[in-house]
Amino acid sequence: MSPIKKMTLAAGVAAAALTGAGMAQAEGETYILVSHAPDSDSWWNTIKNAIALAGEQMDVEVEYRNPPTGDLADMARIIEQAAASGPDGIITTLSDYDVLSGPIRSAVDSGVDVIIMNSGTPEQAREVGALMYVGQPEYDAGLAAGQRAAADGVESFLCVNHYISSPSSTERCQGFADGLGVELGDQMIDSGQDPAEIKNRVLAYLSSNPDTDAVLTLGPTSADPTILALEENGMAGDIYFGTFDLGAQIVEGIKAGTINWGIDQQPFLQAYLPVVVMTNYHRYGVLPGNNINSGPGFVTADALEMVEKFAGEYR
Template sequence: MITPPPPPAPHRRVAVLAVAAAVCLLAAGCSASGGTSDSNTGSVGAAGEAGLRVALITHAPEGDTFWDLVRRGAEAAAAKDGIELTYTGDPDAAGQAELVRDAVREKVDGIAVTLARPHAMRGPVAAAKAAGIPVVGLNSGIDSWRSGGLLEFFGQDESLAGRAVGDKLDDLGARHALCVIHERGNVALEARCAGVKKTFRGETENLYVDGTETKAVSAVLTARLRQDATIDEVVTNGAQFALTAVASVKEAGSGARVATFDLNKDLVKAVRSGAVQFAVDQQPYLQGYLAVDSLWLYRTNGNVSGGGVAPVLTGPAFVTKANVETVAKFAAGGTR
C-alpha cells in the first residue's frame, strides 16, 4: 500500500506567467519563458488550488529542438494542473546536479529529472528525498531510476529501441551501420547503439561526435564516409543530426542511407521525401507531460504510475514513409 504523501508546502511565490500558461495549454507551443525557446531556463504556471511548485531539470544543451518538445508537454500539464513550473537544463553532469540541489533548497513540491549520467544524480536525489520532495525521472535512465531512489519513470526502453532498429536494418538489407553518438557517456545513447549491435547481423560501428558543434559533426561524419565506402547505413540519435547526416552523405559521395532516433517537424519532411528511411519516436512531449502531471497526482491524490516498480513506456514507435502522415499535423504543431 502506498503511504499518502504529505500535504504540499504553502505556495511561496506568485506565478508570474499564468496567462502564458493558459495559452500554452491551448496552443501547446510556447516555451517556459512565455513564447520563446532560446533559453534553457524559465518558469510558467498558474497559482491553482493546490499551489504546487515543480522543477523540471534536464541535461539539455542550448538549442536542441528535442527538448523544446519535452518542455512544451511539461508546460501543458502545468497549465492544466495549476502548477508553477520551473524549467532548467545543463548538459554538464555536475551542473545538472547543482540545479537539483538548488530546487531542493528552494523547497519545491516536486522534481522531474533526467538521468543521462545516473551516478551524478544520486546525491541530489537523496537530498530531495530527505527533504520530503518526490522525484520522478524521464527520458534517460530507465535502468537506474529505481536504484537511484526515484518514485516513477517515463520514457523509452533505449536498449529495446536499439534492438528494434537492428532488426529493421536487417529487413532493409543493410550490411555496415555507423551509429553516431553525439554525447559521449550518455547512457541512453550508448544503450541505443548497443541495442542495434545486438540484433543487427551486419557490422555496427560507433562514431562519437560533439553534438554542440554542427559543423564539426558534419566534418567528422563526412570524413568517415569518405574513408569507408562499405558503410551503407548511418543511424543518428537525434532528428537534427539525421538532417546533418543526409548532407554529409551527399557531400561524401556515399551511397549510405540515413535512419534516426527521435522526430521533429523537419525530420517528418525528410521521411516524407525519402531522404531519411525512418525515425524512432519516443514521444518527448508525452514524457514531459506525464512527468509533471504525475507529481500533481502524487501530491494531490497519492497516485504512483507503474506502482513505483515499473516504468511507463512512451516508445519506441517507428515513423516511416508509409505512416508519416499520421503524425505530420502534430509535428507541425510542435507536439511530436
C-alpha cells in the same frame, strides 16, 4: 476538434471526475523539470511545451532548468539547487547514473518526490527512490531498431553520437549493434555538437568506409547535418538511414526518402505525464502501479500527416 484541444478537454474531464468540481482543490504545487540537454538542442522544445500545457491544465507551477552546455556535473548542481528550493516535486532525466544518482537520492531523502523521465531505466529509478519512470529504455529502443535494420538487410553501420558523454546515448548505438548481431567497435563516432563538424566527420567516415550499409543518428542535432553530408557525397536516398527522435528536417528527410524511419519516443508524454501523475499523487494519493514506456515507435513515410503537423512542437 484538434488533437491538442481534445487532450485539453480529456484532461479537464479526468480532473473533474477526480475532484467532483473541476480544479477547485488546486493547491498551487510547484514542480521543477531538470534535463541534461544543452541550450543548443532544439529537440527539448517539445518537453518545454509539454510541461507548459500540463502546468496550465493542472493549475501548477512548472519550471524547466538545464545545464547550458550539457555538462552533467553542472546538472548535478542544478538538481541540488532545485531540491534546496523546496519544490513539491522534481522531474529529472537520469542520463548518467554515476553522476546524478547521488543528488537525486539526496532530494528524495529531503522529502522531495521525484519522477525520472527520458533517460535512465525503471530499475535505476527505483534505486534512487523515485516514484516511477516515464520514458523510452534506450538500449531496448536501439535493439529494436537494429533488429528492424537487420530484417532489411543491413550488416554494417555508422552511429553518429552527438552526446557521447551521456551513457544513454551510447546505449542506443550498442543496442543497434546487438540488434544487427555485430560488434559496435569503431562504428560509433564522437561527432560533437557543432553542425559543420558533424557533417565533416560523417563525410570522413563514409569516405574511409565506403561499404557502410547504414547510418544511425541519435536526434536532430546529428541527423540534420548528416542529411547535408549525404546530399553532398551523393549517398542520400541510397544508404539506409535511421534516426532517433523527430524534428522538421527529419520529417522532410522521411518524406523525401532520405531517411527510412525515425524513432518517436514521444517526448511530449515524457514531460506531460509526470506533471499530471505527480499532481494527482499529491492531491489524491493515486499513483500508477507501473512505469510508463513512451516508446519506441517507428515513424515512416506512410504515417507522417499528424507527425509533420506537430513535429518540433508536440511530436
